[in-house]
Amino acid sequence: MAEKAKESAYAPYSGFKVGAAVLTADGKIFTGCNIENSSYGATVCAERVAIFKAVSEGYREFSKIAVTAMPCGICRQVMAEFCDKDFEIIVDNKIYKLGDILPEAFILPKEE
Numbered sequence: 269m270a271e272k273a274k275e276s277a278y279a280p281y282s283g284f285k286v287g288a289a290v291l292t293a294d295g296k297i298f299t300g301c302n303i304e305n306s307s308y309g310a311t312v313c314a315e316r317v318a319i320f321k322a323v324s325e326g327y328r329e330f331s332k333i334a335v336t337a338m339p340c341g342i343c344r345q346v347m348a349e350f351c352d353k354d355f356e357i358i359v360d361n362k363i364y365k366l367g368d369i370l371p372e373a374f375i376l377p378k379e380e
């Protein structure tokens with residue numbers, strides 16, 4: 269599904285298309301693709317599109333994500349917001365754990 273989602277990528281500036289598919293804890297899949305912008309900083313990665321689509325539909329618990337490229341630092345941080353360190357990231361048939369690719373992630377302390 270990540271490969272299929274990649275077909276929708278809008279990447280006229282880099283030419284680098286990415287697709288992602290995230291699995292929720294209760295078995296639903298949301299897909300995403302990268303969406304670039306002429307103001308480059310407004311570009312959104314495929315992983316974040318998939319996760320934000322899920323969160324916007326009320327899903328906040330995830331077990332794994334398949335991506336067609338290795339996730340960037342910002343996407344790893346977004347994963348850390350919703351997923352624990354055992355969350356799996358599948359890239360090219362290799363499985364990574366979030367805790368291994370973003371150790372010591374920043375998380376805002378809870379207010380007393």
Ligand code: THU
Nearest residue numbers: 282284286302313314338339340
């Ligand atoms: N990209 C993603 O979609 N996911 C990542 O984690 C890495 C980078 C996109 C952003 C941009 O559209 C293109 O790949 C080149 O950086």
